[in-house]
Amino acid sequence: MVRSSRDYDESDVRIRPNRRGSRPRTKDRPKHEDAVVGRVLGVDRGRYRVRVTTPDGHHDLVAMRARELGRKGIVVGDEVHLVGDTTGAEGSLARIVRVGPRVTLLRRTADDTDPVERVLVANADQLVVVSALTNPEPRPRLIDRCLVAAYDAGMEPxxxxxxxxxxxxxxxxxxxxxxxxxHVVTSRTADGIDGLEAVLDVLRGRVSVLVGHSGVGKSTLVNALVPDALRAVGVVNDVTGRGRHTSTSAVALPLPDDDGWVVDTPGVRSFGLAHVDPTRIVHHFPDLEPGTDGCPRGCTHDEEECALDAFVASGGAGPAGPSRLDSLRRLLRTRTAAGEE
Known part of the structure; x- marks a missing residue:
């Protein structure tokens, strides 16, 4: 006998339990009190190479970011807390569940109008600006920008x-x-790099970030400092005078006897400072800052009443005063233009 739809009631319908909602939700997160502490050495497509130090020594492992971290960025130099398989065995994968506080943070933007900050390295204490004296020619304004970034990040240049x-x-x-x-000066010889030991002396016991535009010999220097680093070495184009990018991502490398770290970064052709407050920039030109004492209130340091012109003309900033003042004003103009857009 066929029953009509009017003969059905709610007792005839089977309701499947909603398994997804059967467990009460909670905002409490696991504390991961047994998490292992490590240091991020490299980042590659969502995987992090982390060094873990134990009483018996140290080992490297591969980790992924836990979902509970959300969109929080993790960069080379970060102290992280890991759970899961932290043995470092082949095929193992740990999870990063916490990122420790950052003491320093080296940042840059693509240019002075770009609001997007690019974090280079965390927890480094020294910024090493590598520049060739020729082939390619040095770029003082890029060096000035790197110095401003170092001072602003609380790092020693x-x-x-x-x-x-x-x-x-x-x-x-x-x-x-x-x-x-x-500063340290190096030169190439038939036997290697003259001045390498002097470089090592100022790097030992510290976490140092190496920055420089392509072709200045940064990767050659890294390979000499860390012989098993095997960083690719580029050449300088004879026509443009520019080098080819050889390092594609930042990577932390231990110095001999684990006495310090060097962080090699990709070659840069620009170092935007959109993240630096323009009013602080002049404080990062310590050779010029004393000359601002005679400036009128609210001086932009790029106007007729600015006292820096007389200060530089009197030799207050040394022989390089005019070029340094020009560099400061170029930097301030780009930052002021960025703020007006």
Missing amino acids: LLVLTKADLTDPAPFLEQYAPLSVR
Whole structure:
């Protein structure tokens, strides 16, 4: 006998339990009190190479970011807390569940109008600006930007000048003498790099980030400092005078005897400072800052009443004063233009 639809009632319908909603939701998250602490050495397509130190030594492992971290970024140098398989065995995969507080954070933008910050490295204490003295020619304004970024991040800067075998470094160093920025000069020889030991002396016991535009010899220097690094080395184009990008991502490498770290970064052709407040920029030109005492209130340091012109004319910033003031004003103009857009 066929029953009509009117003969059915709710007792005839089977209701399947909603398994997804059967467990009460909670905002409490696991505390992961047994998490292992490690340091991020490299990032590659959503996988993180992490070094874990134990009483018996250290080992590297591969980890992924836990969903509970959301969109929180993880970069080279971060201290992370891991759970899961932290043995580092082949095929194992740990989970990063927490990121520790950052002491320093080196950032840059594509240009001075780009609102998107690109974090290079966390928890480094020294920014090493590598520049060739020739082939390619040094770029003082790029170096100035790197120095501003270092001071703003609370990092100590260091200049490493390469290819001193091709030209005298003295004229270039005169530009930075008033800043008292530490520097090391290196040159190529038949036996390797002259001045390498001096570079090692200022890197030992520290976490140092190496930054420089392509072709300056940064990767050659890294390979000499860390012989098993095997960083690709590029050449300088004879027509454009520019180098080819060889490092594609930041990577932390241990110095011999684990006495410090160097972080090699991809070659840069620009170093935007959109994240730096324009009113603070002049404070990062310590050779010029004393000259601002005579400036009128609210001085932009790029106007007729600015006292920096007289300060530089009197030799207050040394022989390099005019070029340094020009660099400051170029930087301020780009930042002011970015703020007006």
